[in-house]
Every structure is written in C-alpha cells, then in structure tokens.
Amino acid sequence: MNTNTATAQITSERSSEHSGQHERIASRIRFFDFHPTTADVRVEVLAGLSQPHKRLPPKLFYDQYGSRLFDAITELPEYYPTRTEIQILRDHGAEMADQLGLGCVLIELGSGSSLKIQTLxxxxxxxxxxxxxxxxxxLLESAQALxxxxxxxxxxxxCADYSGPFELPLExxxxxxxxxxxxxxxxxFDPEDACAFLKRVGRVLxxxxxxxxxxDLKKDRAVLDAAYNDAQGVTAAFNLNLLTRLNRxxxxxxxxxxxxxxxFFNETASRIEMHLVSRGNQRVRVAGQVFDFRLGESIHTENSYKYGIEDFQRLARSAGYIAEQVWTDANALFSVHCLRVVEA
Structure with missing residues (x-):
C-alpha cells in the first residue's frame, strides 16, 4: 500500500465568479492519499483468479464509474437499504448524536456520495x-459538496482501502x-473478517x-433477490464494470x-452472493497470466451477509464492543447500531 501522504486542496469546478468562495472552502479540506498502488491491485487480482473458486474483492467495484453506478443503485425502487437507513438517521439522528458525543472527531468509513452523513x-x-x-x-466530489x-x-x-490494515490522518x-x-x-466481510475489521476500528477509536x-437484517428472500437483480439492470452493469476496470x-x-x-440468496450462509458467470468456455489473459473459464464457471465478486440483531451484537461482543443501542425501521428491514469499544 502506498503510504505517502499527499496533502492537496480541492480545486473548484465552478465559474470564476464563485472562485473566491471556493478558495475559502477548499482551504478547509485536506486530502490524504493512502490508495493501493496498481501493483497491489495486480497481486490481489491474480491471487483471487488463481483460486479453485475464482474470487475478486468487492472493493474493485469502486472506480469512478462504478461509484456512480452504485449511487444509481441506491435510488432504484427495489433497493431498500439506502433509503431505509437514511430514514432511520433522520428519525433518530439526535439520539445518535447524543451517543457519539457532540463536537467529536468523526470518521466515516466508506463515505461514498456522503448522502447519509449529512443528517448526522x-x-x-x-x-x-x-x-x-x-x-x-x-471522495473528492463528496468532500467538496459537504x-x-x-x-x-x-x-x-x-483515500484508503479499509478492508485491511489502513492509515488515517489522525493527531x-x-x-x-x-x-x-x-x-x-x-x-x-465474511464473519471472521468482519470481526477482525471491527477490532481494527476499535484500536483506532x-x-x-x-x-x-x-x-442489513434477515428478511423475505424475494425482497433480497429483487434488490440485487433490479429490473433496469443497473446492478448487472455495476458487477460487469469490474471487468472493464481490470481491462483498463x-x-x-x-x-x-x-x-x-x-x-442469489444463499440461505445456509445467510448472504446474498454476486457472481460473474462465464457464458462459454474461454481463456482470458490478465496481467501476463492466462486463466481458463468453463461454461457456467463464475468469479465470486461479492457477499452481503444479513444478520439478526442478536446475531450481529454477538459478533460485536466477540470483537471487543458493547452494544449500547439499536434503531430499526417500522418494517424491520434495516438496523443501525451504536457500539462502544471495551477492549482496544
């Protein structure tokens, strides 16, 4: 991982008549680049495609175009998580703020378009x-908007990959x-990796x-299947864009x-699985290596585990947290938990 810190101001894209205002805004934004290098990505991709069951990490979805596609997914009628979480934040934001503490230093992991953070x-x-x-x-676009x-x-x-050990610009x-x-x-994250991630965050806090x-909570399978197989095909484009990124x-x-x-929903594991399935027998060259695909063979690109409230709180306890409060929507589709670090 590239750990050289690059501090830069966000540049204005607005017309010159607003340049003074944006110079003032930009001076309050500092940017730190801990982004993985292309070499890091290459190693991870080749390792994943070399496994008996080919896998690629979901973080590869999020190039600039992939991030925009995900923003589009969040607005789809079938995709309930984003609008439900935003409503929970609107309904209970003041309570959440009391729990976290006014005037704190707030870290948002996976900020994306930053829509959810605005209420908080x-x-x-x-x-x-x-x-x-x-x-x-x-990240730069959303920082400027905020x-x-x-x-x-x-x-x-x-800019950092928080799926493994990561750096933050803390004092x-x-x-x-x-x-x-x-x-x-x-x-x-698979449950063991989720526990390890929570422990890393706990050490930071x-x-x-x-x-x-x-x-996200356990729910009717039909609701889950629809959310990840939308009628407009935006989720499909999001998944396939990963291959376009690797080509580029x-x-x-x-x-x-x-x-x-x-x-599809894997009932046994309580998770949605996303795959890219080969339409035929084919051979693909990636970064100098050749990979064979059989008809129907897939690249496993994402899991999305669904938890019961008690299941997740048990996971949090194993990672060194106490569950202080949980908020849900009226239909019990989604939950937001406040956890307190006990062991860092």
Missing part, C-alpha cells in the same frame, strides 16, 4: 470530519473519536470510543459480454 453531521456538529473511501474521485453545505466543518479526506492527542460505517458494508454501524488498469483481456451477472 447536522446533529453531531463534529469539530473534524474524516471521510474515508477507496474511490478517489468520488464543504459547500457545512461551511464551518474542517474535513480531512482519506496523537485526539481522544474523542467516533466512527460511522453506513450501508451495511460490514456484510461484505480506543476504549470508550463509539461506532455507529448500519446492518491491468491490461486484462476480458470480453465483458462473455460474462453475465448472477445474484
């Missing part, structure tokens, strides 16, 4: 906000840290630090039309 920022009024995302362009909306907010935007004397991990992204985290960045030779999107 208004209630919490943190002295510093640290959005973290793997998509650099998307600087526009919250003119007194100091922002330290960090040694900061003590009142809190974190927000929205969108049920915790479901993308320290004993007494609080984590506000979105968790690693010189891979995937014929994108030679694969199809498949998503």
């Amino acid at each position: 920022l208004a209630a919490l009024q943190p002295r510093i906000y640290i959005p973290v995302d793997i998509s650099k362009a998307h 600087a526009d909306r919250f003119p007194d907010l100091a922002i330290r935007a960090a 040694p004397d900061w003590r009142d840290l809190a974190a927000f991990f929205p969108g049920s992204s915790i479901g993308n 320290g004993p007494g630090g609080r984590l506000l985290i979105g968790v 960045e690693l010189g891979a030779e995937f014929e994108v039309d030679a694969f199809r999107h498949r998503a």
Whole structure:
C-alpha cells in the first residue's frame, strides 16, 4: 500500500465568479492519499483468479464509474437499504448524536456520495470530519459538496482501502473519536473478517470510543433477490464494470459480454452472493497470466451477509464492543447500531 501522504486542496469546478468562495472552502479540506498502488491491485487480482473458486474483492467495484453506478443503485425502487437507513438517521439522528458525543472527531468509513452523513453531521456538529473511501474521485466530489453545505466543518479526506490494515490522518492527542460505517458494508466481510475489521476500528477509536454501524437484517428472500437483480439492470452493469476496470488498469483481456451477472440468496450462509458467470468456455489473459473459464464457471465478486440483531451484537461482543443501542425501521428491514469499544 502506498503510504505517502499527499496533502492537496480541492480545486473548484465552478465559474470564476464563485472562485473566491471556493478558495475559502477548499482551504478547509485536506486530502490524504493512502490508495493501493496498481501493483497491489495486480497481486490481489491474480491471487483471487488463481483460486479453485475464482474470487475478486468487492472493493474493485469502486472506480469512478462504478461509484456512480452504485449511487444509481441506491435510488432504484427495489433497493431498500439506502433509503431505509437514511430514514432511520433522520428519525433518530439526535439520539445518535447524543451517543457519539457532540463536537467529536468523526470518521466515516466508506463515505461514498456522503448522502447519509449529512443528517448526522447536522446533529453531531463534529469539530473534524474524516471521510474515508477507496474511490478517489468520488471522495473528492463528496468532500467538496459537504464543504459547500457545512461551511464551518474542517474535513480531512482519506483515500484508503479499509478492508485491511489502513492509515488515517489522525493527531496523537485526539481522544474523542467516533466512527460511522453506513450501508451495511460490514456484510461484505465474511464473519471472521468482519470481526477482525471491527477490532481494527476499535484500536483506532480506543476504549470508550463509539461506532455507529448500519446492518442489513434477515428478511423475505424475494425482497433480497429483487434488490440485487433490479429490473433496469443497473446492478448487472455495476458487477460487469469490474471487468472493464481490470481491462483498463491491468491490461486484462476480458470480453465483458462473455460474462453475465448472477445474484442469489444463499440461505445456509445467510448472504446474498454476486457472481460473474462465464457464458462459454474461454481463456482470458490478465496481467501476463492466462486463466481458463468453463461454461457456467463464475468469479465470486461479492457477499452481503444479513444478520439478526442478536446475531450481529454477538459478533460485536466477540470483537471487543458493547452494544449500547439499536434503531430499526417500522418494517424491520434495516438496523443501525451504536457500539462502544471495551477492549482496544
């Protein structure tokens, strides 16, 4: 991972008549680049495709175009998680702010378009906000939008891969840290990896630090299947864009039309699985290596685990947290938990 910190101001894209305003806004945004190098990505991709059951990590979805496709997914009628979580935040944002602590340093992991954080920022009024995302362009756009909306907010935007050990632009004397991990992204981790991730976050926050985290709940299979197989095909395009990214960045030779999107609910594991399925026997060159695909063979690109409330709280306890409070919607589709670090 590239650990060289690059501090830069966000440049204005608006007309010159607003340049003075944006110079003032940009001065409150600092950008830190901990993004993986192309070499890091190459190693991870080749390792995943070399497994008996080929896999690629879901973080590869989020190049600039993939991030925009995901934003489009969140607005689809079938995709309930985003609008449900936003409504929970609107209904209970003041309570959440009381739990996290007014004026704290707030870290948001996987900030994306930052739609969800706006309600929380208004209630919490943190002295510093640290959005973290793997998509650099998307991160910069959302940081600028938040600087526009919250003119007194100091922002330290960090482009980083938080799926493994990661760095943050923190000061040694900061003590009142809190974190927000929205969108049920915790479901993308297998349970053992989810526990390890929560422990890493706990070490950053320290004993007494609080984590506000979105968790998708178990529900009717038909609702889940529809959410990941939308009628407009946006989720399919999102999944297939991963291959386009590998072609562009690693010189891979995937014929994108030679694969199809498949998503289904694995009842035994309580997870949605997303795959890219080969439409025929084919051979693909990726970064100098050749990979054979049989008809029907797939690349496993994402899991999205669904939890019961008690199941997730048990996982949190195993990672060194106490569950302080949980909020859900009226239909029990989604949950937001406030966890407190006991063991860092």
